[in-house]
Amino acid sequence: MTSSSIPSPPEAPADAASPPAKKAEDEQAMGLKTKADFLFLEELGEGSYSTVYLGSDRNTHTRFAIKVCSKAQIMREKKIQQIFREKECLQKLSRPESYHPFIVRLYCTFQDNESLYFVLSLASRQDLLGVLKKKKKLTVEEARFTTSEIVAALTHIHAHGIIHRDVKPENLLISQSGHIVLSDFGCAKMLEPTTPEPAPPTPAPSSEAPDGPPRTGRRCSFVGTAHYVSPEVLNNKIIHEGVDYWALGCIVFQLLAGDRPFNDVSEYFIFKRITSLRYEFPADFPDANAKSLIESLLLIDPDDRLGTRAKGGFSGFKEHPFFEGVDWKGLPDSVSPLMATK
Incomplete structure (x- = not known):
């Protein structure tokens, strides 16, 4: 098989990769694209089989992240x-009815003999890991705001039958206005929908959310990053949206403690700590409600984790005291406390 022989699945309809109505002008401008339609300005990042570039549409001068x-x-x-x-997954989440401001958007895809191209919304050059490297840890107010937006993004993709499976600070971009953008769906899995799952309100053109993921997930090989991987993945058990909420618990811990909850000298010992739930809060951990939230997420049984269907979905987060006072509907338009760190 040659490098040009990867079969291409049927292209989705024109609106499948479209942004919401407020970005209609971009949708109309994209059309069918090729590499020649873009200027590749500089490299933004690199993975095992891909490189992300800052790109500019030659006609509109709109900038994108091109994978x-x-x-x-x-x-x-x-x-x-x-x-x-x-x-x-990206096409499904980029349709107008599925749009969410805290999730990266796919504008179009194309290919040539050597490569596949994903033209994505450009958030910024900073991610949550970069913020943590600068600050080491966040204030409780910053952590509450950041966690709320991650929750909004995760409950939205779960309501659309998608689990991310690689939630970590590097995959949480910070937009120019200081808001979270969930990115890199390379490990994502789409599950068949069954019964409806409530999700937080979003400023999407349609307020209707499709069915949530099924309770019968599927077994999977290890994907993700060692420090954030859940016990059921390591034990090759059935998975569902709970894998993302485990990672969320690890992230909240890291935001406020300045370090990850499961650390050791090698992946083997990290995995041993994860499967035996061995972690400790530092003596100066700043907030009891945040501690309670983490403890409700870092649980061995995925069905016991806050946010899962068994625990009431999104309503479980709304009722947790850590999120008291959060205006979930108004999050996209709120002033981000992370702006001071940019």
Whole structure:
């Protein structure tokens, strides 16, 4: 098989990768694109089989993040199905009725003999990990705001039958206005919908949310990042949206403690700590409600975790005291406390 022989799934209808109505002018401008339609300005990041560039549309001068995936490397790493799943998830979440301001948008895809191209919304050059490297840890107010937006993004993708499976600070971009943008759906999995799952209100053109993920998930091989991977993944058990909420618990801990809850000298010992739930809060941990939230997320049984269907979905977060006073509907328009750190 040559590098140009990766089959391409049928392109989605024109509106499948479209932004919401307020971005209609971008939708109309995109159309069918090729590499020649963009200027590749500089490299933003690199993965095992892809490189992300800052790109500019030659006609509109709109800037995007363009993910360029090497076909040869995709085949060497046997990631063909994974790259198609990523495209499918992004297309679903980028439809007008599925739009969410805290989730990266896919504007279009195309390919040539050597590469597949994903043209994505450009958040900024900073991610949550970069913020933590500068500050080491956040204030309780900053952590509450950040966690609220992560919760809004996660409950939204779960309501659309998608689990991310690689939630970590590096994949949480910070927009120019200081808001969270969930990115990198390379490990995402789309599950068949069954019964409705409540999600937080979003400023989408349609207020209707599709069905949530099923309670019968699926077994999977290890994906994600060692420090944030859940026990059920390590034990090759059935997974569902609870894998993302485990990672959320690890992130909240890191935001306020300045370090990850599960650390050791090697992945083997990190995994041992995770599967035996061995972690400790530092003596100066700043907030009892945040501690309670973390303890409700870092639980061995995924059905026991806050946010899962068994625990009431999004309503469980709304009722937790850590989120008291959060204006969930108004989050996208609120002033971010992270702006002071940019």
